[in-house]
Amino acid sequence: MESNEPVITSNKDRHFRGQAHEEEVLAFCRKHWTSLFHEFFLFIFILVLIVLFSLYFQAISEVFTPVLLHLLILVVGTILTYYIHRFFLVLLKHYLTVIIITDVRILAITRSLYFVNEKESVDLATMRDVHKYQSGFLENMFNFGHLKITLGTSPTCIELTSIPNPEFHLRLINKAKQQHLATTQEKPLEED
């Protein structure tokens, strides 16, 4: 038996924790992948060092005295273990750090596995200007930049760094703001 009643769906906590009932996600993004460039370079460098160390281990063991060799293995082993854990935790932090643009607000979630758990929310109605800037060769080459959001009520501003395709996000925020202001102005009229 089919029902003609409309299905009422709730958006609450649908895409992220804290999402309101009628809040729609318009877009989301993470920091541009170039922000992980130096991490990857360092990781490859460390891998090369490990390979060289294992290839020339015999030669290295002849140069150092046994005590020094053991000390070297202790230090290198500890540093390598720490570094590999750190590299993957940085990668996971990159994944968990998200910027979500909804029809009501902009949310900047900074999160890592152990140390950071930060959530910043800007209501579209309190936003005054959005300033986009892309400076430097890399930013223009790979199309990423920064968005500076100035709030109307206070001199403070929020800066979203390394945003991919900043032009698209700037236009989206402006459009969402206009729509949000239009709906908030229309609502009291509808009630009358």
Next chain:
Amino acid sequence: MTITLTPTFIYISALNAVSIMFLVFSLIKLRGVLKFLTLEENNYTLLFGFIGVRMYIYLYVLSILLLSIFLWIITA
């Protein structure tokens, strides 16, 4: 292969045990943390769109296990 219980070997074994325990703890914690985001509806893309976060988790596990084995063999 004979294993000699030198102080270096004992230290590296302890280091590997701590490292693997930290890895397991991280994976358990990650399971809980990932629940707060369902933006991609199970398509957990991370960097270039084709390498997902799952791939990095597998690489994390593999790297730590390989490093532990490598250090263990060197000191044994």
